[in-house]
Every structure is written in structure tokens, then in C-alpha cells.
Amino acid sequence: xxxxxxxxxxxxxxAQIGEAGLFLLTLLAAVPRSLRHVxxxxxxxxxxxxxxxxxxxxxxxxxxxxxxxxLYYVLSIFxxxxxxxxxxxxxxxxxxGPVVTALLFAGRAGTSVTAEIGLMRATDQLAAMxxxxxxxxxxxxxxxxxxxxxxxxxxxxxxxxxxxFGGHLVGVTWLGIDNxxxxxxxxxxxxxxxxxxxGILVKSLAFGAVVSLIAVYQGYTTPPTSEGVAYATTxxxxxxxxxxxxxxxxxTAFLM
Amino acid sequence: MTTFAAPTExxxxxxxxxxxxxxxxxFDALDLDIPRGKVTAIMGPSGTGKTTLLKHVTGQMxxxxxxVLVDGQDVPELSREKLFALREKIGYLxxxxxxxxxxxxxxxxxxxxxxxxxxxxxxxxxxxxxKLQAVGLRGAAGLMPAELSxxxxxxxxxxxxxxFDPMLILYDEPFVGLDPIALSQVLKLIRTLNExxxxxxxxxxxxxxxxxxxxxxxxxxxxxxxxxxxDPKTIAEDGSPWTRQFFGGAIDGPVPFQYPxxxxxxxxxxxxxxx
Numbered sequence: 252x253x254x255x256x257x258x259x260x261x262x263x264x265x266a267q268i269g270e271a272g273l274f275l276l277t278l279l280a281a282v283p284r285s286l287r288h289v290x291x292x293x294x295x296x297x298x299x300x301x302x303x304x305x306x307x308x309x310x311x312x313x314x315x316x317x318x319x320x321x322l323y324y325v326l327s328i329f330x331x332x333x334x335x336x337x338x339x340x341x342x343x344x345x346x347x348g349p350v351v352t353a354l355l356f357a358g359r360a361g362t363s364v365t366a367e368i369g370l371m372r373a374t375d376q377l378a379a380m381x382x383x384x385x386x387x388x389x390x391x392x393x394x395x396x397x398x399x400x401x402x403x404x405x406x407x408x409x410x411x412x413x414x415x416f417g418g419h420l421v422g423v424t425w426l427g428i429d430n431x432x433x434x435x436x437x438x439x440x441x442x443x444x445x446x447x448x449x450g451i452l453v454k455s456l457a458f459g460a461v462v463s464l465i466a467v468y469q470g471y472t473t474p475p476t477s478e479g480v481a482y483a484t485t486x487x488x489x490x491x492x493x494x495x496x497x498x499x500x501x502x503t504a505f506l507m
Numbered sequence: 508m509t510t511f512a513a514p515t516e517x518x519x520x521x522x523x524x525x526x527x528x529x530x531x532x533x534f535d536a537l538d539l540d541i542p543r544g545k546v547t548a549i550m551g552p553s554g555t556g557k558t559t560l561l562k563h564v565t566g567q568m569x570x571x572x573x574x575v576l577v578d579g580q581d582v583p584e585l586s587r588e589k590l591f592a593l594r595e596k597i598g599y600l601x602x603x604x605x606x607x608x609x610x611x612x613x614x615x616x617x618x619x620x621x622x623x624x625x626x627x628x629x630x631x632x633x634x635x636x637x638k639l640q641a642v643g644l645r646g647a648a649g650l651m652p653a654e655l656s657x658x659x660x661x662x663x664x665x666x667x668x669x670x671f672d673p674m675l676i677l678y679d680e681p682f683v684g685l686d687p688i689a690l691s692q693v694l695k696l697i698r699t700l701n702e703x704x705x706x707x708x709x710x711x712x713x714x715x716x717x718x719x720x721x722x723x724x725x726x727x728x729x730x731x732x733x734x735x736x737x738d739p740k741t742i743a744e745d746g747s748p749w750t751r752q753f754f755g756g757a758i759d760g761p762v763p764f765q766y767p768x769x770x771x772x773x774x775x776x777x778x779x780x781x782x
Contacts, residue, residue: 370608376607
């Protein structure tokens, strides 16, 4: 009796992953057709990217400030506050920047994409496009997917910049770490390719691809009911969060 | 406009259409013709597959057997490109209007033009305003769909459906939820479009009085087949059990009041007591 539900959960999860994979192939195949909808992609980039800037900037600043504060108190025990800049930068570039940006993006933009597409399905807008001979995959799904993919590294870069500024604000301006030491240690130890490019570009692009796929897929396949849209929105956050953290481990293992 | 069938042929010809959904037979070798340039009404009890029939005509659904020919083209056999090309010649009015909620009224009507043509902005503006004028809503061009009443939304959707001057318009329950004024406006529009542009129209509806004012021919569908057809003014006098129940509004008849279920007494646990 107990094995059956476990097997169903696993089978269902695998089926969902498989369907999402097939959906990704459909999206990629529709990319050439969606090139004529560049304006729609730019519009979506505004909604998922520019409109997420406030939350990304505020959170980046506070994450950096908390990091600066914690590091100051821990490192001061060993008289190593000079390393504060290095640790803030490496922690933010390698992990906190891409991961927290992706989690925030899933909560802010991913849910809105899922809810929007789900409501479009529930109100027959996607069917209306089909009837007007407009492919909704090329017009609705692909621009939102590409917008998420493009927006994520840019948002991550902003998050990292604000995070380091926050760490500097607390460590240097408020707690008195030497400004020159903070920056020189950071620039001496942070590697552009290994830390900055891997974090901002590689990880962010991977997270952007996964979160956008989950958001668009959940919206596109949601049952056309209010309950269906609500569940799909929740699933976007849950599945994205798990996928981001699991993928982060895999990427970190390969990029180290 | 390219036509693939002789002008005397019906615009839509359905032969032997059989559709089974979730084990329930929706259409059982259905035969039906939609003549060109006429207004044809499809009527029938709820759940008989009237909207499903429209989905077959537009290629949104495929039957299990049979042919659906639109303008001489076998719809289920068309490639996606050819199906989309055919749909550019078909207007579809959804029951809930299905306006794009991100766009205002003007952009909703302009949407098909922007997607399928490279017309200059001035021409797009003139075409859209002409269509909005035809449905009496030129003054509402700047409103968002959320600001429209149900009747207004229906008329905007109609303006969008006719923006390409289609050969065929399919109306899915166009009269539902309309007040008498909006109902008269929509009826007048359907008739005017048919008479002035020669557009073939198919209406799925329940309202016999409205159908009498606008339709040239009525099909009554039940049990997966056409059970009656004819002139809307006389079809109610057909005398068959189907027409008597449907147009007379009898609670019981060929269409049972009760959805098929187990024995009632048994369901209430009274079977033993009765014995």
C-alpha cells in the first residue's frame, strides 16, 4: 500500500520533467518564427527584467550589508577584517548573486509569467490567437522565455554590484575597515573568469533557462480554471526553487 | 480571395463525422452542409457538441472518422501552414469574446492586421476605425477590455473577426448574457454583415426567437446526429419528439432530465426497505 503513492509521485515528477523537456524543444523550434515578434520580446524584457530591478537592487544591497556585518564580527576575532572585501566579493559572485537573484526572479517574474499565460489560456486568449492564425508558442511563450534568459544575467550583475556596495558600506564606511585594503584584497584574489564570469554569466544563464522554462511551461499547460492557475503559480515557485538549488550544486561541482 | 471549391458547393461540408471524447460519442456519423452566403444556425441541447463542431470546422479538434471540408479543403489533413492560411479567411467569435487583455480596443482589432500584413500605419488605422464604426464602437477605440460591458466586448470581438473580411464567420453563443438592446445590435450586425459582405455565417445558439430573426437555415443536433433541419420559422412545428421537447422546453423527453446514474433508491440505501 505504501509503495504505490511513492511510485506515483516519482513517476509523475519524471513525467513532468519529460513533458517540460519536450516543451523546451517546441520552444526552441519556434525561436526562428518568433524573431518577427522582437517588439514583444523587448516588451517582456521590460516586464520581467526592468520591473524586477527594484526588488533585486534592494535585496542585493541588504544581502551585501548583512554579509559585511557578519564577516566583520567573525573576522575581527582573528584580526582578519582586511579579508572582508575578498570574502564578500567571492561569496556574492560565486553563490549569493546568481542563486538569490534566481530565487527572487522566480518569485517576482516567474509567478507573473505563469499567472499571465495561465489566465490567457483560461480566458481563451491563446485559442483566439490560434484562430487568428497567430502561433501562441511563437508570440507568447518564446518571447517570455527569451526575456527571462536575457534578464537573469543582467539582474545578477546588478545584484552583485549592489551587494558589494552594501558590504563596502557596512565594512568600510560604518565599521572602519581600510578602504584601500578592502578593494586591493578583493581585486587581488577575485578571478574574473572563475568567479565573475562563472557566477554572473554561466550560472545565471543556466538558472534563467530553467526558471523561465518552468514559468512558461506551468502557465501554458495549466488547467483553464482559477484553481489551476493558482496551483500552477505555486508550482512555479516550488519547482524553480528546488531546481535552482540542485542545479547550483551540480554547476558548482563542475565549475570549481 | 482564393477559393478551392465551386461557388455552388456548400462552403462547409461534413460527412460521416464521428467523434468520441472520454468514452462518450459526441458525433455519430454526422452529415451537415453550410451553404455559401447564408446564415446557418446550429441548435441543440447543452452538451451535444455544438462548440465542438465549430472546433472541427476550424481544425482545433480532429474527429475519429469522417470528413470536414471547408472551401473544398479537408481540414484534418491540412498542414499547420495551410490550416493557418485557411484560418485567416475565417472569423471566430468566442463565447467570452477572448479579447487580448493587454491591448486596448483599437489594438485588439488591429492585432490580426499587424501580425499578417505589412500595411502602413495610416491604412491599419483606417481599416480598424472602419470596422469599429461598423459595430458602433469607434468612440471606444481607446478603452481597455476590462472597461467594456459584455455586449460591447462581443461587438469588439466581432470587429476583430471581420477585420480581414473573412469568407466565413463562426459565432459561438453570440447572444448569451446580452440585454435586449445589445441583442438587437448583435442581430442587426450579423444580418448586415451577411447581406452587405456576403459572408457565410454559422451561429451556435439556443435562443429560437433570435434565430428566427437572423438565420436562413437551422440544424437541430442531438444524440450525435442532425435530428431536424429546416426554416427557422417552421422547424419548431416539425412534430418530432426532439423538436417538441427542445423548442417546447419540456423537462423530460428524448433528452432526459436526469444525468445517467445508478438506481436512486439504492443510492439512498432504501433498496432493502422497499423489498
